Amino acid sequence: MTSTPSNYERLLALADEVFAVRNDPAQLDVDEAVLDRLRRIHPASVQEKTTPEGPIAWLLLIPTTQALMDAFVHERITERELYDRTPVGAPYNAVYLCSGLVLPEHRRKGVARELALQALEAIRHDHPIRALCVWTFSEAGRAGARALAAASGLPLFERPAFH
Numbered sequence: 001m002t003s004t005p006s007n008y009e010r011l012l013a014l015a016d017e018v019f020a021v022r023n024d025p026a027q028l029d030v031d032e033a034v035l036d037r038l039r040r041i042h043p044a045s046v047q048e049k050t051t052p053e054g055p056i057a058w059l060l061l062i063p064t065t066q067a068l069m070d071a072f073v074h075e076r077i078t079e080r081e082l083y084d085r086t087p088v089g090a091p092y093n094a095v096y097l098c099s100g101l102v103l104p105e106h107r108r109k110g111v112a113r114e115l116a117l118q119a120l121e122a123i124r125h126d127h128p129i130r131a132l133c134v135w136t137f138s139e140a141g142r143a144g145a146r147a148l149a150a151a152s153g154l155p156l157f158e159r160p161a162f163h
Helices: 007-019 032-041 066-073 079-085 111-126 139-152
Strands: 046-051 054-064 094-102 131-134 156-158
Touching: 032 046, 032 054, 046 111, 054 079, 054 111, 066 079, 066 094, 066 131, 066 156, 094 111, 094 139, 111 139, 131 139, 139 156
Parallel strands: 094 131, 131 156
Antiparallel strands: 046 054, 054 094
């Protein structure tokens, strides 16, 4: 008898399928140490939506500086370098929409948008955020980032799409 994967296992598999981090060392490979540092950058950087069945969505944002955002968007630094170079405890004026994952049966219900808007509100409470940036891996991700930018009233800067 095979067991049904947990929501946690399904989200991990989805992350691997969408981002294929193992095949690209320039991407941020998220582990507990990365999550801890993101929370030190800002507690709202790591978001999760859960139900009694477990997690249904994960969202990562990286508050950063305009200079680092510009270097990332113009492909002068990698995603990993953006994360590594973002100082903990600095004033931030940009947010990188790093990743958002929602289980298929919970998509198109505003889950990622709700998480992202709550996180942005918390970050903006502490920092003068003036811009968002994104590096999309899917058309749905691009549409979601654009909708979030419109809802937040922030300009969106896009790194050329992942191939």
